[in-house]
Amino acid sequence: MFRRLTHLFEYLFRRRRLEDDLDEELRSSFDMIVDRFAARGMSPAQARRTARLEFEGLEQVKENVRDGLVGSGLQALLQDTGYALRGLRRRPSFTVIALVTLALGIGVNTAIFSVFYGVLLHPLPYDRPERLALIWASFRTAGNARAPVSGAILGEIERRNRSLAGVAGIWTITRTFTGDNPEQVKCARVTTNFFDLLGVRAAPAHKGRTFAKEDNGGPAIMLTDGFFRRRFGGDDRLLGKGLPMDWENTLVGILPPDFQLHFAPDSNVPADVQVFDTFDNRVYEGRKQYYIRVVARLKPGVSMTEAQRDLDRVATEIGGAYAEYATENLQFTLAGMQADAVRDVRPALAALFAGAAFVLSICCVNVASLLLARAGDRRKEMAVRLSLGASRSRIVRQLLAEGGVLCLLGGAAGIAVGWASFRGLLAIRPERLARMADAGLSWPTLAFAAACLLAAALLFGFVPAIDSLRLDFVSTLRTGGRGWVGRLHRRAGGTLIIGEIALGFVLVTCAALTARALSKIEQVRPGFEPRHLLTFQISNGIPGGTVADWEAQLAAMPGVERVGATSHLPLDTDIPNWYSPYQPEGVDKNQAATLVSDLRCVTPGYFAAMGARLLEGRHFDRQDRAGGPQVAIVDEVLARTTWPGQSAIGKKIVAEHMSENGFEPRLSVVVGVVEHLHNHSLTKQVRGQIYMPFAQSPRSPLTFVVRAGVDPLSLAPAMRKMLHDRSKTAAMAKVRPMTDYLSREISPITFTAVLAAVFGALALLLAVTGVYGVFNYQVSQRRPEMGIRMALGAHTGDVLRMILREVGVLAAAGVLIGAVAALLAARWLGALLYGVGPFDPLSYGLALLFLPAAALLGGWRPAGRAAAANPAELIREE
Amino acid sequence: MDLLQGTLDLLVLRAVELAPMHGVGIADRIQQVTRGAFVVKPGSLFPALRRLEQKGWLEGEWAHSENNRRARYYKLTRAGRAQLAEEKRKWYRMTSAMNWMLESK
Numbered sequence: 001m002f003r004r005l006t007h008l009f010e011y012l013f014r015r016r017r018l019e020d021d022l023d024e025e026l027r028s029s030f031d032m033i034v035d036r037f038a039a040r041g042m043s044p045a046q047a048r049r050t051a052r053l054e055f056e057g058l059e060q061v062k063e064n065v066r067d068g069l070v071g072s073g074l075q076a077l078l079q080d081t082g083y084a085l086r087g088l089r090r091r092p093s094f095t096v097i098a099l100v101t102l103a104l105g106i107g108v109n110t111a112i113f114s115v116f117y118g119v120l121l122h123p124l125p126y127d128r129p130e131r132l133a134l135i136w137a138s139f140r141t142a143g144n145a146r147a148p149v150s151g152a153i154l155g156e157i158e159r160r161n162r163s164l165a166g167v168a169g170i171w172t173i174t175r176t177f178t179g180d181n182p183e184q185v186k187c188a189r190v191t192t193n194f195f196d197l198l199g200v201r202a203a204p205a206h207k208g209r210t211f212a213k214e215d216n217g218g219p220a221i222m223l224t225d226g227f228f229r230r231r232f233g234g235d236d237r238l239l240g241k242g243l244p245m246d247w248e249n250t251l252v253g254i255l256p257p258d259f260q261l262h263f264a265p266d267s268n269v270p271a272d273v274q275v276f277d278t279f280d281n282r283v284y285e286g287r288k289q290y291y292i293r294v295v296a297r298l299k300p301g302v303s304m305t306e307a308q309r310d311l312d313r314v315a316t317e318i319g320g321a322y323a324e325y326a327t328e329n330l331q332f333t334l335a336g337m338q339a340d341a342v343r344d345v346r347p348a349l350a351a352l353f354a355g356a357a358f359v360l361s362i363c364c365v366n367v368a369s370l371l372l373a374r375a376g377d378r379r380k381e382m383a384v385r386l387s388l389g390a391s392r393s394r395i396v397r398q399l400l401a402e403g404g405v406l407c408l409l410g411g412a413a414g415i416a417v418g419w420a421s422f423r424g425l426l427a428i429r430p431e432r433l434a435r436m437a438d439a440g441l442s443w444p445t446l447a448f449a450a451a452c453l454l455a456a457a458l459l460f461g462f463v464p465a466i467d468s469l470r471l472d473f474v475s476t477l478r479t480g481g482r483g484w485v486g487r488l489h490r491r492a493g494g495t496l497i498i499g500e501i502a503l504g505f506v507l508v509t510c511a512a513l514t515a516r517a518l519s520k521i522e523q524v525r526p527g528f529e530p531r532h533l534l535t536f537q538i539s540n541g542i543p544g545g546t547v548a549d550w551e552a553q554l555a556a557m558p559g560v561e562r563v564g565a566t567s568h569l570p571l572d573t574d575i576p577n578w579y580s581p582y583q584p585e586g587v588d589k590n591q592a593a594t595l596v597s598d599l600r601c602v603t604p605g606y607f608a609a610m611g612a613r614l615l616e617g618r619h620f621d622r623q624d625r626a627g628g629p630q631v632a633i634v635d636e637v638l639a640r641t642t643w644p645g646q647s648a649i650g651k652k653i654v655a656e657h658m659s660e661n662g663f664e665p666r667l668s669v670v671v672g673v674v675e676h677l678h679n680h681s682l683t684k685q686v687r688g689q690i691y692m693p694f695a696q697s698p699r700s701p702l703t704f705v706v707r708a709g710v711d712p713l714s715l716a717p718a719m720r721k722m723l724h725d726r727s728k729t730a731a732m733a734k735v736r737p738m739t740d741y742l743s744r745e746i747s748p749i750t751f752t753a754v755l756a757a758v759f760g761a762l763a764l765l766l767a768v769t770g771v772y773g774v775f776n777y778q779v780s781q782r783r784p785e786m787g788i789r790m791a792l793g794a795h796t797g798d799v800l801r802m803i804l805r806e807v808g809v810l811a812a813a814g815v816l817i818g819a820v821a822a823l824l825a826a827r828w829l830g831a832l833l834y835g836v837g838p839f840d841p842l843s844y845g846l847a848l849l850f851l852p853a854a855a856l857l858g859g860w861r862p863a864g865r866a867a868a869a870n871p872a873e874l875i876r877e878e
Numbered sequence: 879m880d881l882l883q884g885t886l887d888l889l890v891l892r893a894v895e896l897a898p899m900h901g902v903g904i905a906d907r908i909q910q911v912t913r914g915a916f917v918v919k920p921g922s923l924f925p926a927l928r929r930l931e932q933k934g935w936l937e938g939e940w941a942h943s944e945n946n947r948r949a950r951y952y953k954l955t956r957a958g959r960a961q962l963a964e965e966k967r968k969w970y971r972m973t974s975a976m977n978w979m980l981e982s983k
Contacts, residue, residue, distance in 0.1 A: 021938075025901065025950040026924065032902045032947060056921050064925045 022065060026058055063394065076394070080401035087402060088409075094374060095406075097769055098367050102410025104762060105363025107417025110449045112356035112755070114422050115429075116349050117444055118436035124262050124338050125438075127199020132337040133304065134267070135167070135294040135311065139328045144596065146266060146333075148290045148576070153325075154191075156318050157294065157332070163302045163310035168194040169279075169292040170261075171576060172269055174539045174701050176731050177231065179244040184539055184701070184733030185227070186270055186574060188261070189279040192216050197297050200259055208239050208253025217280025221249045225257040227274035246540060246729075249277065262341045262435070266680075267293045268576040271434065289663065291576050295337065308334045327590070345433060348752050348832055355507060355759045360452060362503050362763060365496050366770045367410075371403065415449055428754060430747035493774035494810055500770040501814025501855055502821060504763040505847045509822040511753075511760030512843035513833055518753040520835030521746055526570065527635075527677035529611025533738035534712035535569055536719070539701035543727030547603060547694060547702065548622075553722060555605075559710040564606030567699040568598075570679045571741040574734075575701070577680070582690060584642050585652035585667070597638055597688040598679055599656060601697040607633075607674055609705045617649045617672030624693040630657075631693060632668035635676045638688025648673050655690050657697040668692065682745050683834045705738070712737045752832060764854050771807060771858030779803065779862040786866050800867040807859035811852045818851070819844065886926050888969060889916065891935065891954065891962040898939070900949035901927060927952060935961045 030051055037047035055061065066075075088095040123129045137153065138145045148171070149157070158167045168191045175187040195201070195210040202208040203225055211220055219242070223232075232238055242249050255276075263269035298307050311332040319326040335343075342349075382395055429436055542550040547565060555563045568575055578599045583592035604620040615636055624631050632653065639648035648670045657666045680686045694702070708715055716735045723730050743750075779786075786799055826838035836843070893899060893907045904927075905918045930936045935958030943949040954962065 021950070022924075022928070024948070026920070028943075028947050028949050029900070029902045029920065029924075032900075032943070032945075032949070035945065035947075054919070056919065061921050061924055064921055065928050067925070 022062060026061060030055055030058070076397065077401070080398045081405055083398060084402040084405040088405065091374070094370060097773070098370050098406055099410050099413055101363045101366050101370075101766065101769065102407065103413035103417045105360040106411055106414025106449055106452055107421055108758070108762065109356045109360045109452055110415060110418030110445060111421035111425060112352055113448045114418070114445045115425060115433065115436045116353045117448075118438055119433050120342055120346060120349055121444070122435065122438060124341075125258055125260065126337075129338060130336070131165075131298045131300075132198065133296050133298060133307070133334050134263075134337055134340045135296055136333045136335065137290065138331045138333055148267075149292050149294055150290050151292060153290075153318065153330075154292050154294060156321075157296075157311070157314055160314045160317055161310055163299055163307040165297045165299045166193055166197045167294060167296045168197045169294055170194060170269055171279075171291045171293060172273060172574065174537070174575075174733065175275060176246045176539055176729070177244060178246060178729035180728070182727075182729045182731035183231070184537065184731040185274045186272060187275040187277060188269065188273040190276055192278050194276075194295070195222075195255075197295060200255065202253035203256040206234075206236050206239060206254045208251070210253055211276075211278050215252070215278045217278055219248050219250045220252045220278060221245075222253045222255055222276040223251065224255050224259065224274050228254050247277070262337070263293065264341050264343060265573050268573055269293055270574045296334070304334060304336065308332075342435075345748060348748055349433075351510075351829055351832065352752065352755050355510065355756065358503050358507055359759055359762050359766070362500055362766045362770070364455075365499060366766055366773065367406070368496075370773045371406075411449065415446070418449065425751075425755075428747075428751060430751050431744055433748070433751070493778060497771055497774055497807075497810045497855070498814040498817065500767050501811050501851050502818035504767040504854065505815055505818025505851050506822045506825050507756075507763040508760045508847040508850055509818075509843050510825055510829060511756040512846045513826055513829060513836055513838075513840055514749070514753045514756040516836045516840060516843060517833045518746070518749050521682055521749055524678075524682050524835075526682055526742065527612055527675050528570065528738075530738040530742050532708050532712055533610070534706045534708060534715055534735070535703055535738050535741075536716070536732045536735040537569075537701045537703045538723070538730065538732050540730075541700060543723075543730045545726065550726075551603060551605060551704070554704070554706055554719065557715065557718060559708050559715060560706055561709055562605055562609040562707040563704065564609035565603045565694065565702045565704045566606050567601045567694075567702060568679065569703040569705070569741070570677050571682075571745055572703065572734075573680075578699075579687065580656040580663075582653050582655040583665075585654070595642070597634075597655070597690045598686075599690050599692070601658065601692045601694045601699050602633075603694045606691075606705065609707045610677070611707070612677055613675045615673045615675060616647065617670070619672060620691075620693045625695045626698075628696070630666050630668040630696055631671045633672040633674055633691040634670055635674055635689040635691075637676045637685055638690065639670075639673045641688060653690065655692070657692060658699050659697070682742070701733075703734075749832070749834075764850060767851060767854040768858040771810075771855050772861065775803065775807065775859050775862035776865075779866045782866070783869060786869050790869070796867040799869075800863050803863035803866050804856065804859055807855050807863070808852070811855035814855070815848065815851055818847070822847065885969075886918065886922065887930060888962070888965045889918070890923075890926055890930060891958060891965065894936065894952050894954050895959075895962060898941075898951040898953040900943060900951050902949075904952065930958070933961075934958070 033051040033054060034044075034047045037050050038044060042050065124132070126132060135149070135157065136145070137147045137149045139147055149169075151169075154167065154169050157164075161167070170188050170190045172186055172188045174184050177183045177185060190211070192211040192213055192215050200210065202210050202222070206228075208222070210222065221243070228234055232243070238251050239253070241251060243251055261269055261271050261273055263271075296307075298304070302310075311334055315331050319330055339346075385395065386392065426437060541547070551563045551565065554560055568578055579596055580599060581592060581594075581596050583589065583595065587595075602620065604622065604624070607614060607619055616639075617633070620631065620633065632655065634642075634648055634653075642648070642653075643651055649672070651670045652667055653670065654665045654667050656663050657668075659666075674691070676685055677689065678685070679689070706712065706715065706719075713735075720732060720735075723732055789799060789802075790796075822844065823838065826833070826840075826843075830838065889908050889912075890904060893904045893911075899907065901920070901923055905920075905923050908916050908918055927936065927938075931938050931952070935955060936952045937955050937958075938950050938952055940948060941951045
């Protein structure tokens with residue numbers, strides 16, 4: 001071993017001496033052989049020639065000696081690398097194009113894969129997260145597939161299942177921390193086993209604990225680490241004590257800093273919950289109150305399918321035990337927790353990832369084409385080196401080294417580009433992709449980049465290397481290095497261009513489709529006028545007065561135009577939706593079980609403040625008070641589906657109201673019809689709506705909406721002060737302009753559209769450079785042909801037209817293939833394309849315009865070069 | 879006759895066992911002693927010499943040849959001698975095994 005190392009040392013650092021030694025030895029041996037032949041009577045010249053034959057080339061022998069020695073591999077590698085670097089420096093334009101192409105391809109892929117990995121693949125930060133699942137109730141009769149459950153159902157699942165290690169429930173409310181600076185926060189109410197089931201422990205930094213069985217429905221609360229630090233300065237002495245709050249409590253523990261809830265938006269469990277307390281699900285015996293989301297942990301060894309089968313059985317048993325669930329056709333759906341949390345973003349991310357993969361493959365194809373062209377340019381050089389004694393393996397190794405060096409440099413630049421683009425994406429990330437920050441550019445991401453690199457390196461190194469292996473140097477020298485590679489490249493180059501144009505067509509079309517969908521969504525009227533609208537939430541009533549006089553006080557402020565309030569603001573997913581079956585008068589109960597609507601209580605000024613249009617009848621007014629005749633306003637969707645062809649005004653419906661005894665059905669008279677307000681989604685009308693006067697069905701918290709003639713947020717400080725003057729302990733929460741809710745709703749589409757546009761632009765750029773690279777090479781190969789054509793009377797314009805026609809034919813073929821592929825891709829994008837058909841002519845038109853233009857742009861310079869050639873000179877070159 | 883894989887080292891070591899020799903001499907000696915059966919060309923001889931030297935079995939030294947040319951003479955080292963003995967043993971074991979096989983009835 002030691003000796004090998006010293007040899008390696010010698011080889012690497014005393015090479016000069018070794019080389020000189022070898023040189024001298026070979027020379028003297030050669031001379032000896034010459035002497036011997038001369039001694040046999042040959043003439044000196046003849047003796048030298050015979051000796052040379054016997055020696056088979058001095059350089060080749062030397063090469064063989066070098067190859068056989070320890071350290072030669074390393075030496076050769078260093079040498080090849082140095083040679084490759086020099087070669088790249090000698091051709092700066094080639095190097096820059098290749099490196100930029102690689103850096104963009106790898107960079108974009110790394111960034112997109114980081115998002116993809118962070119959001120879809122990075123495991124949830126819980127114990128064995130793959131065994132966690134959500135259980136959704138589905139009421140087939142009412143057509144609601146992702147419903148929460150009631151306390152009673154939760155208990156039944158827990159009792160009757162055989163496949164689950166545990167079942168926990170969670171739902172959210174708001175609570176207020178009182179004191180000098182009152183603050184309303186989101187509070188999740190959980191079953192005592194919730195954290196144990198997830199495998200989350202209390203932060204070890206504080207001496208707290210998570211909930212225990214005895215806490216069931218008691219005062220124990222836990223805080224998130226961030227909230228505890230911000231509001232209470234992380235003071236451990238508070239543990240075991242009650243905090244100033246609108247709820248009797250004892251702080252038992254703090255959650256670890258990295259703890260985070262991960263639920264789908266339609267589960268109404270927001271990620272920014274700051275307080276946890278426990279609820280006793282036995283207390284809520286109301287069998288029809290559905291609000292609890294269920295998390296389950298599968299027993300070890302039980303598969304999802306087995307657990308689902310088990311839950312089907314549980315549903316049947318429950319249906320048999322309680323008649324009301326049987327009529328509603330209660331079923332359970334089990335969904336992996338992670339998959340469920342990201343189900344709404346998965347198609348968009350998969351589309352983006354596919355887009356990035358497309359871009360990378362175009363980049364690879366371009367660089368391979370550049371290298372192939374270069375290898376063609378260097379055939380003469382290779383042939384000369386082969387004839388001077390370089391071994392074929394040596395040449396192949398060197399070509400591989402060039403590919404490798406190019407890839408390493410491109411990869412380093414690519415990771416830098418990836419890092420920067422990832423930062424950029426983080427800045428515009430939609431809330432739904434918050435998890436992309438968790439993983440960042442992590443090991444799997446870098447491994448992915450490395451895999452891309454390796455694939456690229458092999459491709460780039462091997463294509464020219466294989467090419468050179470088949471090099472017949474005699475014929476190459478004779479034909480001036482033009483031979484069959486020119487022909488092959490002409491054919492392969494054509495295929496490359498067609499492929500690039502086709503891929504570019506797909507990406508440009510998809511980008512246009514997404515951009516069009518985005519603009520369509522931005523034009524959607526959500527059923528109200530979102531601009532100039534400030535919203536904020538207040539829980540537990542208005543201190544020192546009524547809601548009506550608080551509204552009057554707000555309305556009197558300068559800059560305020562109209563004021564209203566509602567129990568559930570559209571597009572606000574933090575509060576569990578209020579919806580239940582309703583029964584129009586004259587429809588029997590069984591038939592009515594399928595009629596479900598959203599329910600909201602609103603103050604008289606609400607619709608006017610929102611800018612929602614009253615289509616028929618009247619608004620609520622001061623006369624619609626508690627104890628007076630029960631009235632309701634319905635939306636156009638409910639009016640149309642319930643009483644088709646008739647006016648809804650004066651119709652009577654039984655719907656759930658909030659009363660001092662909790663929820664109870666009451667009969668109301670419809671007095672007005674408003675346009676449909678998009679409560680849940682900008683793009684879909686989810687279900688009809690029934691509105692009740694706040695006075696007749698009061699709920700808390702209330703969200704106030706203030707229409708302002710000035711910048712809505714500028715009103716916030718004065719409003720806060722007004723509330724503070726009424727009570728030191730009351731707080732307003734979520735002070736936001738209404739447009740925030742809309743942009744949050746749109747942001748995934750914006751994100752996709754921005755990325756699609758980037759991909760489209762990249763694809764165009766790549767198509768231009770790709771066509772340029774291929775044709776530039778071909779033109780240089782075909783200069784003699786051009787010369788002959790021009791000598792035979794072709795004009796400059798003829799040559800120009802000929803080359804551009806070739807570009808055009810390839811572009812046309814690419815566009816044709818691309819159009820077919822784009823149709824397939826658009827169908828796959830379907831879900832993302834709101835308001836735009838997969839055959840949208842404008843999007844295809846844009847691609848049809850851009851890609852041939854890109855191809856001609858790329859082909860212009862090479863064509864010009866061919867046409868500008870001087871025929872006499874060209875022919876002389878031969 | 880083609881050289882068997884791995885036998886060139888043995889031939890070279892054996893050639894310099896008695897006295898140091900230069901490259902051309904080694905090739906000549908192998909050809910003579912094997913009655914022309916093995917012709918070692920420079921393309922394989924010199925790589926072998928350098929490889930054996932690097933392994934420490936041969937030692938190269940510049941000296942003047944019989945017709946007064948400077949030549950590099952190769953001498954068997956102590957390790958080389960041991961290696962030669964080992965290679966011989968292996969060779970005999972192999973040939974006898976081959977013979978048993980070929981002469982079996």
